[in-house]
Every structure is written in structure tokens, then in C-alpha cells.
Amino acid sequence: MNKEKGNLSIHSENIFPIIKKWLYSDQDIFIRELISNACDAITKVKRLNSLGEADLRENADFQVKVVLDTTAKTLKFIDNGIGMTEEEVKKYINQIAFSGAEDFLQTYKDKGDIDQIIGHFGLGFYSSFMVAETVEIDTLSYKQDAIAVRWRCDGKTEFEMESSNKVTRGTEITLYLGEDGEDFLKEYTVKSTIEKYCSFMPYPIHFEVADKEPEKDEDGNIIIEEAKALNDVAPLYTKQPNTCTDEEYKEFYQKTFRDFQEPLFWIHLNMDYPFNLKGILYFPKLNTEFDTMEGRIKLYNNQVFVADNIKEVIPEFLLLLKGVIDCPDLPLNVSRSFLQNDGFTRKISDYITKKVADKLNSLFKSGREGFEKFWEDISPFIKYGILKDTKFYDKVESIILYKTTKQQYVTLEEYLENYGEKTNKQIYYVSDDVQQAQYIKMLQEHDLEAVILDHNIDSAFISHMEMKKNEISFKRVDSNVTELMKDKDQAADEEVSTKETEALTKVFNKILNKEDCKIQLESLKSQEVAGMIILAEESRRMQEMMKRYSMGGFNPNTIPTEEILVLNKKHPLVQYILKHAEEETEILNFIVHQVYDLAVMSHKPLSPEAMGNFIKRSNEIMKRLIVE
Template sequence: MSKEKGSLSIHSENIFPIIKKWLYSDHDIFIRELISNSCDAITKVKRLESFGEADLHGETDFFVKLILDSTARTLKFKDNGIGMTDDEVRKYINQIAFSGAEDFFNTYKDKGDKDQIIGHFGLGFYSAFMVADRVEIDTRSYRDESEPVKWSCDGGTEFEMEKGEKLNRGTEITLHLGEEGESFLNEYTVRSTIEKYCSFMPYPIYLEVADKEPQKDEEGNIIVEEPKALNDVDPLYLKQPNTCSDEDYKKFYNSTFKDFKEPLFWIHLNMDYPFNLKGILYFPKLSTEFDTLEGQIKLYNNQVFIANNIKEVIPEFLLLLKGVIDCPDLPLNVSRSFLQNDGSVKKISEYITKKVADKLNQLFKSDRQSYEKFWGDISPFVKFGSLKDEKFYKKVETIILYKTISDKYVTVEEYLTNLEGKLENQVYYVTDKVQQSQYIKLLQEHDIDAVILDHNIDSPFISLVESKKDNISFKRVDSDIADLLKDKDAETDDETNKKEDENVLSVFKKAINKEEIKIQIESLKSDDVAGMIILSENTRRMQDMMKMYGMSGLNMGAIPSEETLVLNKKHPLIQYVIEKSLEDTETLNLIAQQVYDLAMISHRALSPEDMSNFIKRSNEIMKHMIS
């Protein structure tokens, strides 16, 4: 063929600046696009061979190779795929691959949309111009009679095309990297980008550094290393679940997420109808509460990486997990608004949610012992999912566990059944076993168990459960004095007792001198505790909610404290106050203040000033004892 010059079939000379502008934030994507094109080219020629339309002469060694030459400032992409004839170059390159470039220009020239648009407009090859000042193509078609073609363009609308010198079938694209491609002269950058986007591409991908000093042994001989592919051409998630061992799943998890803690368990997704979806979701071992904020779910399209954690496809609460999902039915590059309004995306999301819920139910029913062992790690995920997705909650509500202070795991129904006749649809819980030990002890003396709810998510979660289950209420152990702890036989209503109570209240109000603290007197069955602080459940939850949403600094005083000091009339110290209540002595004052601080310490931490006063007063009381 004779040398040919011409203009690309677009109606605006501004097409390349627009490509660079809109794709700059993801400018490493050109590696994905060019490698994807190479893989497509190999797939096409293999398919033609299977139809008897191409003779590959027994060739089975297909590959994609990148050659980096930082000295020459070039990055080459080579494949032995279908190749192109000169007519195909004119059609697929010069006409920008059916991209509708004029529509693209009119759509994006005045807009601030940052969504990726490569692929959506067929501009995959042209992503090369984001980093290259000049791009060359050397290609030769699989057709025996075809001639090699050389094409080049410097990023304007002009191109040159002539007969090339390529001897073998396939395509070689050479990028002459400019200033915006400077970082891709670094081997590590290229390697890590390949691993990011192309880890599971279907053909082996190699990286060669042309100007790299060869390694030598002690005798000065060059060490020849066997080329090693950077990708896994047959990833585990594409295999049938019954062919995969536990070790296979663990190895895949470690290599994919660079996490060497073993996952708790996993779910292998394998669906062909009504949509094609494959993948593996892992429940990771969480080391801290902050780990639950975000996992990593990689979304692929035909083994081509799209993005991490696309919540339009993957339910938000599942983003706490780690996994790989490959869904060829999704377009490779589309806007978030498209995904939000696409009916098939919603079905995919619902399917994934259902499979996760099914797995949890199956584990609960078939191996509850393992399920209980995992519960501490998966409970934040299950609770978050319940809060975010009502359908998910309905599927898992009967398998939600609560760990008790006696180290047992129970459902809410089991908890109520165990305490039948003692409590009426009340679930007592603790948030701090040490801080609330005094209250726990009172309950244990009456064989009442409590569940442990010490995660940030528990406060909104129990509110959800209360709204879904009739007549069930959660109460923290220090939110109220249970009726069964009160000594009803000791309760009297005569004038003498009323007067005694009034005198005690007077002593304590004067000693504590805090208007916001309410005081009440009860006769408890146990005489071990002189005083307790209780706080209404509603007030506590409101305060917890404000803290959770970072509102604690706004005006916590706007919410009434409603803390109540409950004095146990049967305790010797309170009896002493009753007897001496008419005497205005320093001892009475010290006792009242000490009882209040001891009760407060079991409720929450004292302020620095109150703690100093408590320590000082404790020393004074001990001095009185020896004087």
C-alpha cells in the first residue's frame, strides 16, 4: 500500500483535549483499555479458528506483552491476536471505532460530569493519548494475504498510514510518553497498574523492561529468568464451587487482598440466569471496630476490573466484606446515574443480598457452634445490613445472636424463654461489664442474665428490633430498678416512713447540691448496695445517638440528664442517715457525698474534679475511723 495521510473522521479538532480533560483523574486507565483490546483481539481470532475461518497453524501460546523503555520514553503493547487490515484500521481507528464522537463532543463539552466515559463511547484505544504525545500502531491481520500496516498520530486530527514491516499476526501499539505519562516510565507504576486492573484477564500478561540492567551471577554470567505472567488467567471465582477446596479459597483471599489473616468463611456466587454473575464474598476477621467501616469488593466485567465498592451494584452494607464479583451483564464503563436507574442492577443487588442471607441461615442451622464462634466478627455487619435493608433483616431476624454476661449466645426469643416468669418481654443489656458490675451482680443474684451490647451500632439496632417485634423492650441494667429486685414486703406507706424518707432526701440534697439529680428511696432485697444511679433508657439512647453523629459538642444540656440516685433503705449506711438525719453533722455530709460518688462510679467515670474530691474525702473517712 502507498503512504496515506488524512484526517480522523470527527467534526471537532477539540476531541483530544476533551478526552484528556475528562479522563485525567483516571489516566492510568489507558493500560486497562489497551490490554483489554489485546485480549479481545486474541479471543476473536480463537473464535474464528473454532468456526474454521482462521488457520493458526496449531498455535496455542497466546499472550499480551508490555515493553517499557524509559530511555526511549516508550511503552509498547503487543499481542498475537486477530490483527487488522488497512481497511480495518481505517474503520476502527480513523473513525474512532463507531464512537459517535460528535455526540460525545456535544454531550461533554460544557459539562462537569466526572464519570468515566471510555468504553461508553468506544474510545478505549484513544485513552492512550491521555499520556502519549504520539501513538504508533504496527499490525498484521490473521488473513494470509494481508499486508502489515503502520499507523501513527501525534494527538491532533491528522494521521499517517503506510505499509508496515510486521512479520507476524497481531498488533503492537507504541506510546511515546509525554509529560502527563511521566509516571509510567517507572516499572513499579506500570506493574502495579497491571495488577490493579488486569489481575484476572483471560490471557497471560507479561512486562519486560528493555533498558533494565540484566542480573548476573557471581561469575558474571547473565541470569536468564523465565517470564512470569502478572495475572491469573483462571481465577478461582470462575470455577465451579464443588471443585474448590478450603485451601484454594484461603489462598485466593490472601493473594487478592494481601490479607494474611484467614477469612472466617465465604460465599461462592455462581449464577447464569436471569443474569450472569460469578464471584466470591469473604467475611474477614476484624481486628478493631474501625475495620468495620469499609472492606473491599472488586467489581469486574468479563475479568476486566471496573472499580472497588460500587454501592449501586453491591448493597452498601456488603461493602464491609471483601470479595470479587464479575458481572458481564453490566457495561464496562457507565455513569453512576445509569446504574441507579437500571432495573437489572437492582436485581443483581437483591440476588447478592439473598445469597448472603441464605449462607448465614445455612450456617446457623447446620453448624451453630461455628456460627457462634464467628458472631463477634460478623455481628456488626449483620446489624448494619439489618438497618440498611429491611428485606435482609427479615431473612436474618431469627438468627441474630446476643452474647450474654454468662458467655452464652442466644436469640432474643431464647433469652425471653429462659427468663419466662421473671421478666415480661424485657431484655436487659450491658455496655461495660466492669463499669456496670454492681448492677450485673444484683441481676445475677436473682438468676437474671443480661446481653452484652458494646458496639456503636447496637443503640440504633435495638431500636430497630423494638420497632419490628411487638412488646419487646431493651433496657440497660442501670436504666431502672426491676420490680423483682424490690422488697415489696418492706414497703410501707405510713406517716413515719414518709417523714423518714423526707429527712433522708433533705440530707442528700444538701450534701450533693446538684439540682439536676433526682433522688428516690427504695427497699431492695439486697443490702449490699447503698446507692445506685439510674438513667432513663430514652435519654441514654438520645445521648448515644448524638455522640454517634458527632453532635455531643453541640448542646448536650438541651437533653435533660434524668439521672436518678436510688437509695437502698435496707443498707446500714442509709439506716444510719435515717437515724441521724435530724443532726447536722460533718459525718452525715461525708456519708451522703460518698454514697453518691460510689453510685456514680458504677454508672460512669467521674470528672477530674469529682475524682479528686472523692479521693480526698475517702482519706478523710479513713482518718475518722482511726481517730
């Protein structure tokens, strides 16, 4: 063919600078686009062969090769696919590819943030100009007697076409990397980008560095290593679940997420109607603190990586998990706002939610003991899902487990069956079973049990449960003195009790140097407890939530909280204080401080200053006991 020069069928002289500016943050996607095109070319020629329209007796070992030459500053993408004739180059490169580029620019030129486009799909061949000063194509069609073609463009609107010396079917694209593409002269950058986007593409992808010094053995002989593809052409999620073993699931997890801790369990998604979706979701061993949880759901389209954790497609609470989801039917070259309001996308999200809920129910019903073993790891995820998704709540609320202070697991229904009548459908809980041991003991003396809710998410979770089930309420063990704890045989004279409360309030405020110490005098059944702190459930819960979600300079401690010191009228120390309330003695001072500090310590840690005084006072008391 004769050498030919011409102009690209575009109208924007500055199309390439605009592309570079808009897509700078995702510069590496050109690798995905060019390898995707290469795989498409192979698929097409295989299809033609199956129809008897192409002869593939030669060069039938289908693969994509990526070759880096750091000396020549080139990056090549080579396939043995369908190839192109001169006419096809003019059509698909000079016209369609660049008209597609113009369409893209026209559609999104007024959008404030190009990153809002999911995955930047559809960019195709022209994305190579983000990193290359010049792009060269050598291609030979599968058609008999086809002539190889070379196409060349330096990033402007002019191109050159001439005959090529290529002798094998397929296409070779050579990028002459410029300043913007210098990072892709690094072996690690190219290899890691291929692994990022192309781990599951359907044909083997090989990468080599042309000018790299070969490795040699001790005798100076060149070590020849067997070429290994960077990708898995048939990833586990594309197979039927009943053909996969537990070991294969674990191996896939460890390889894909580089996490060598085994997952707790997994869900294999496989749906063909009304949309095509495959994938595997893994439940990892989650961190204890909700703030540090970090999952990773990789979204693919026909085995081509799109993005991580797209919450418009994947239910937000599932982003705590790890997994791979491949959905060829998903519209990708659209904005996130479109996906948020897209009915098809919502169906995908609902399906995934349903499958997760079904799996959890299956595990609960088929093996309660095993379910209990990993409950601590999955409970934050389930609780978060309940808060975020009403449909998920409806499906799993009956299998939520609560760990009791006896280290047993019960459902809400089971707890209420055991204690609901005694507690008037109140569920007692502790947030720190060590700190609140005194309160736990008092409950257990009355054959009651508390559940442990010690996670950051639990405050919001129990408020949500109360809203859903308005006949129940959650009460922390230090939020009130229950009627069960009181000695009903000692009916107090109300007038006498009021005077005693006033006397105790006066002496505690004076000795503790407080003005707001609220005293509640009760005859408790327990002979061991002199005093205990209670804090109103509602105000404490509000304070906890504000501490967690407070913004700016807001101080959650400004929320008023009603902290009350409950004194046990039957305890000898309280009786001594009442008897000597009008006196000003050192022993009275000691007893008031000790009773108060011990009550606080069973509720929360003492301040550093208060703890120092408590230790000093305790040592003094013990010294006096020795002397006496």
C-alpha cells in the first residue's frame, strides 16, 4: 500500500490535552482499555473460527503480551486476535475510536468531576494518548491475502498510514511514552496495574521487560523461567458452586486479597435471570472496633475490573466484607447519581442483600453451635446492616444473638422467654462486664441475667431495636434500681426516709465538696453494697452517641446527665454515716469518700487525681487497722 497522510475525523483540536487533564487521576486505565481491546479481538476471531469463517491453524495459542522497553521508552500491547485491514483501520481508528472520544467529551464536558463516571469505560484506544507522545499500530487481518498496515499518530489530528512488516495475525500497539507516562517505564508499575485491572481477563496476559538483564546461575548460565500469565483466565467465581471445594475458596480469597487469615465463611453468587451476576462474598475475621473495619468488594464487568466498593451498586453495609462481583449487565459509563436512582441497580443490590441474609439464616438453622463461634466476628456487620437496610433487618432480626454474662448466646426471643415476665420486657445489658461486675452480681442474686453490648455500634443498634419493637426496652444495669433489688419487707416510713436522704445529701456534698451530689436512699436486698451509681439510660445513651458522632468543637459533656448515688440503708457504713451526720470527724470523712469512690469505680474509672487519693486513703485505713 502507498504511504498515506490524513486528518482524524474529529473537530476538537485540543481533544488530547482535555483527555489528559480530566483523566489524570486515573491515568493507568489505558492499560485496562488496551488489554480489553486485545481480548475482544481474540474473542472475535475465535467466534469467526467456530463459524468456519476464519482459519486458525497457525498462531492459535491465544494470549496478550505486554512488553516494556525502558531504553527505547516504549510499551507494547500485542495480541493474536482478529487484526485489521487498511479499510478497518480507517473505520475503527480514524473515525469510530475518535468520534467515540468526542462523544465522551461532549457528554461529560460540563460535569464538575470526571471521577463520578463509573470506571471510565468506553474510553478505548484513545486513552493511550494520556501517556504517549506517539502511538503506532501494526496490524494484520485474519483474512487471506490481507496486507499488514502501520498507523501512526503523534497526538495531534494528523495521522500516517503505510504498509507494515508484520507477518503474524493480530495487532501490536506501541506507545512511545512521554513525560506524562514516565511512571510506566517502571516494571513494578506496569505489572501491578495489569494485576489491578486484568487479574481475571479471559486470555493469558504475559508481561516482559525487553531490555532487562537475564538472571544467571552460579556458573554464569542464563536461567530460563517458564512464562507465567499474570491473570487467572477462569476465576473461581465463574464456576458452578457445587464444583468448588473449600480449599479452592480459601485459596482464591488469599490470592485475591493477600489476606492469609482464613475467612469465616463465604457466599457464592450465581444468577442468570433477570440479570447476569456472579461473584463470591467473604466474611473475614473483622476487627473489634467498628471504626477500623475495612472491607473490599471488587466490581467487575465481564472479568474486567471496574472499581472498588461502589456503594451505588453494592449495599453499603456489605462494604465491610471482602469479595468479587461480576455483572456484565451493569451500565458502567454513567454517573454515580444515575446509578443511585436506577431501578436495575437497586434490583442488583436487593438480590445481593437477600443472598447474604439467606446464607446467615441457613448457617443459624443448620449449625447453631458453629454460628455462635463466629458471632463476635460477624455481629458488627449484621448490626450495621440492620441499621442501614430495612429489608435486611426483616430477614435476620430473629437470628441476632446476644452474649450473656454467663458466656452463653441467646436470641431476643429466648431472653424474653427466660426473664421477660420478671423484667417487664426490659433487657438488661452491660457495656463492661468487669467494670460493672457489682451490678451483674446483684442481678444474678435475683436469677436475672444481663447481655453484653460492648461495641461502638451497640448504642445505635439497641435504639433501633426499641424503635422496631416498641414493647421492649434495653436498660444498662447501672441505669436504675429495679424493684427486684429492693427489700420489700422493710417498707420505709416516707417522712423518715425523706429526712434521712436530706441528711445524707448534706453530709456528702459537704465532705466531697460538691453542690450537685444527688442521693437516693434504698433498702437493698444485697448486704454487700454500700453505694452504687446509677445514670439515666436516655441521657447516658444520648451522650454516648454525641461523643461518637460529634462534629467540630461540640463538647458532648455539655449534655446534662442525671448521675445518682444510691445508698443502701441496710449497710452498716451508711447507717454509721446517718448516725454521725452532724459530726465532723476524720473517720466520717474517710467513710464518705470511700463509699463514694467505690460506687464510682463500679460505674467508671476514677480520675487520676481521685485514684491517687483513693489509694492514699486506703493505705491509711489499713495502717490504722494494724495499729489497732
